[in-house]
Amino acid sequence: MGIRAILSSHLPNGQFGRHSLCLAAVGREIMKLDTSGLESAASLFGASSELFDGFATAPSFELPVTNDFDGFQKEAIQMVKPAKGTTTLAFIFKEGVMVAADSRASMGGYISSQSVKKIIEINPYMLGTMAGGAADCQFWHRNLGIKCRLHELANKRRISVTGASKLLANILYSYRGMGLSVGTMIAGWDETGPGLYYVDSEGGRLKGTRFSVGSGSPYAYGVLDSGYRYDLSIEEAAELARRAIYHATFRDGASGGVASVYYVGPNGWKKLSGDDVGELHYKYYPVMPSTVEQEMVEVSGA
Amino acid sequence: MTKQQANWSPYDNNGGSCVAIAGADYCVIAADTRMSTGYSILTREYSKICKLADKSVMASSGFQADVKALQKHLAARHLIYQHQHNKQMSCPAMAQLLSNTLYYKRFFPYYAFNVLGGLDSEGKGCVYTYDAVGSYERVGYSAQGSGSTLIMPFLDNQLKSPSPLLLPAQDAVTPLSELEAVDLVKTVFASATERDIYTGDKLEIVILNADGIRHEYMELRKD
Numbered sequence: 043m044g045i046r047a048i049l050s051s052h053l054p055n056g057q058f059g060r061h062s063l064c065l066a067a068v069g070r071e072i073m074k075l076d077t078s079g080l081e082s083a084a085s086l087f088g089a090s091s092e093l094f095d096g097f098a099t100a101p102s103f104e105l106p107v108t109n110d111f112d113g114f115q116k117e118a119i120q121m122v123k124p125a126k127g128t129t130t131l132a133f134i135f136k137e138g139v140m141v142a143a144d145s146r147a148s149m150g151g152y153i154s155s156q157s158v159k160k161i162i163e164i165n166p167y168m169l170g171t172m173a174g175g176a177a178d179c180q181f182w183h184r185n186l187g188i189k190c191r192l193h194e195l196a197n198k199r200r201i202s203v204t205g206a207s208k209l210l211a212n213i214l215y216s217y218r219g220m221g222l223s224v225g226t227m228i229a230g231w232d233e234t235g236p237g238l239y240y241v242d243s244e245g246g247r248l249k250g251t252r253f254s255v256g257s258g259s260p261y262a263y264g265v266l267d268s269g270y271r272y273d274l275s276i277e278e279a280a281e282l283a284r285r286a287i288y289h290a291t292f293r294d295g296a297s298g299g300v301a302s303v304y305y306v307g308p309n310g311w312k313k314l315s316g317d318d319v320g321e322l323h324y325k326y327y328p329v330m331p332s333t334v335e336q337e338m339v340e341v342s343g344a
Numbered sequence: 345m346t347k348q349q350a351n352w353s354p355y356d357n358n359g360g361s362c363v364a365i366a367g368a369d370y371c372v373i374a375a376d377t378r379m380s381t382g383y384s385i386l387t388r389e390y391s392k393i394c395k396l397a398d399k400s401v402m403a404s405s406g407f408q409a410d411v412k413a414l415q416k417h418l419a420a421r422h423l424i425y426q427h428q429h430n431k432q433m434s435c436p437a438m439a440q441l442l443s444n445t446l447y448y449k450r451f452f453p454y455y456a457f458n459v460l461g462g463l464d465s466e467g468k469g470c471v472y473t474y475d476a477v478g479s480y481e482r483v484g485y486s487a488q489g490s491g492s493t494l495i496m497p498f499l500d501n502q503l504k505s506p507s508p509l510l511l512p513a514q515d516a517v518t519p520l521s522e523l524e525a526v527d528l529v530k531t532v533f534a535s536a537t538e539r540d541i542y543t544g545d546k547l548e549i550v551i552l553n554a555d556g557i558r559h560e561y562m563e564l565r566k567d
Contacts, residue, residue: 106354106452117353118453145509152493155473155481157507176479181447220451300509316511 115221127296129258129287130160130171131266132227132238134251136273138307139229139236141169142283144258144291144319145299147176156299165190167310168206168230173255174223174243182224186210203230203237207247215245225255231306258290258297265289276305280314288326291319355407355455356381359542360392361491362403363529364461365503366469366484370522370553373461374529375403375489376537376564378545388545388566395557397422400438400462401550405489406476407455414454417445435462439472439480446478453477457488463552482508491536491543498532526551530562537564 108114130143143160146153160172162183170186172179189209193201201209207228214224224243231237240248240255252270254262265286274282280303287301301322303314362375379390393403394415402418404411421441425433433441439460446454453476460472473486485503487495506514520528529549537544544567549560 103451104449113349115451118451145507149475154475155483157483157509158481159509175477177443177447177450177475177477180443180479181450222450300507302509302511313511316507316509318507318510 127258127294128160128173128256129254129262129290129294129297130173130227130256131252131254131259131262131283131286132171132229133253133266133270133279133283134236134238135271135279137276137279138231138305139238140279140283141171141227141229141304141306141311142287143171143302144287144297145302146291146297148296153298158299159302161302161304163311164206164228164230165200167200167232167306168203168228169304169306169311170210171227171229171255173225178222178224178243179226182210182213183226185213200232202232202234203228203239204232204249206230207237207239207241211241211245211247214241214243218243218245227253227255229306231308231310236306254286254290256290256297258287258294261290261293262286276314280305284315284317284322285326288319288322292323356409357406357455357490358386358408359490360405361487361489361495361533361536361540361543362392362405362457362459363487363495363499363532364403364459364471364473364485365499365520365525365529366461366471367520367522367525369463369467369469370525370551371401371461371463371469371471372522372525372529372549372551373401373403373459374533374547374549375405376491376533376543376545376547378543379408380542383541385545391548393548393550394419395550396438396460397432397435397462399552400433400435400460401552401557402442402458402460403488404456404458406457410454411456414445414456414458418442421445434465435460435470435472436464436482438462439470439482442472442474443478443480446474446476450477457492459486459488461550461552463554467554469552487532489543491533491540494536494539495532498535499528502528522551522553526560533562533564 106114127148128144132139132141141161145156145158145160147155147158158176162170162172164170164183164187170183186206186209190201190206210228214222222243226241228239228241238250240250240253252266254266269282283303284301291297298319300316301319302316305312305314359380360376360378364373373393375392377389377391379386392405393401395401396418422433442458442460455476457476458474462470464470470482471484471486472480472482474480484505485499487499526549533547544564547562547564551558
């Protein structure tokens with residue numbers, strides 16, 4: 043991936059690779075892991091418990107004690123085989139942002155679910171899409187929603203899409219190299235108008251007007267790019283998004299289920315449609331009765 | 345000199361299958377009672393089902409040591425919740441807790457494939473299905489474990505309900521009565537036992553409804 047090459051060449055951490063875990067404990071300049079997603083044990087028992095006299099336990103993800111962290115993660119991830127096949131897309135147009143996704147989750151070759159919610163409602167005016175590891179996306183989007191709410195309470199104003207995507211990108215960057223798999227788009231409407239950012243677990247964050255993420259994205263891009271105009275109406279944009287998802291599910295085995303389409307406007311997001319892609323197929327390509335060339339008839343008697 | 349690879353893994357798979365079905369006012373959770381390792385059977389009478397709260401019951405297959413640790417952790421957290429809030433945890437709350445608990449071990453996962461069943465605050469049945477690192481979804485029915493690939497297609501055929509993502513929304517309540525659902529579960533396990541070596545011995549069924557909890561058992565093939 044080009045993005046990875048660009049980013050790693052500018053980062054001092056890039057060359058340390060797998061040893062960055064040890065250095066995280068030693069170096070001052072190394073990126074600290076974002077542990078806001080973890081609760082500290084102190085908050086559970088109350089501040090005045092005898093168990094925690096004299097020291098505060100720092101929240102942290104438990105890590106396995108092994109020489110070969112990467113090998114262990116590779117093996118462990120095999121066991122989970124997280125959902126990776128997907129098609130999600132989002133684009134900005136005159137009226138706002140259109141976001142669409144399929145709903146299939148696959149574990150290896152097995153379809154583990156046909157009804158996964160891949161468009162996550164972070165708050166009433168911001169959406170996030172899910173691609174990559176389902177648990178990673180669900181957990182960190184929920185964490186992002188919490189952080190956005192805390193920002194609102196602390197600053198008495200809503201967080202911008204730029205800010206929210208930066209929060210998420212920083213979290214994912216701090217876990218870079220540890221095996222998280224997240225390819226998400228943050229779409230929303232703030233004071234500056236519609237906003238769309240692509241954020242991934244490599245640490246990449248891109249601002250843009252058209253994105254598609256997942257195994258079905260090449261197919262979705264084909265339909266999306268050829269039909270896109272800035273001045274689409276809401277219905278036309280929704281139909282374009284729906285068709286792009288449908289075509290991706292048609293050709294990509296790892297995408298399928300229900301094509302959901304959401305619109306983000308100045309008053310927040312609204313779900314426009316959820317259609318089973320099997321039914322969309324027959325809607326777009328209805329079965330035509332064809333003329334019969336030869337017809338078998340019953341032979342009477344013997 | 346070639347690097348020595350680790351030849352010890354902290355994980356093992358004890359096999360088994362779990363199923364849960366949600367109804368209009370009941371929830372059925374079932375699991376077989378066979379615990380195996382490799383080709384050997386460790387015991388024929390191991391329960392994979394754990395009651396976490398009055399209205400939440402979890403069934404887990406996978407590595408039973410991790411399952412036991414997970415059950416202990418959740419029971420402890422539930423006790424703290426009861427002390428702090430003076431009430432039992434609701435099933436959706438327990439579902440979120442289980443998801444977070446699994447994700448906190450994202451880099452050293454619990455090798456547990458869970459299915460959580462119970463009654464929501466309106467008394468309707470709810471089933472939540474999980475992967476090993478905590479991604480979860482509320483569904484009408486689910487199967488996990490070694491027999492899940494055999495069981496799920498059959499449940500899809502019998503119970504398939506319109507996806508909750510469809511708009512306009514379509515009602516997704518399982519039309520089966522409680523007795524029909526229990527019968528379906530027994531049929532499903534009898535079939536899974538025929539074709540999955542890790543499933544068998546005995547079937548334990550837990551039925552949750554407004555009147556409380558009920559247990560049923562059924563013998564399965566022991567070969």
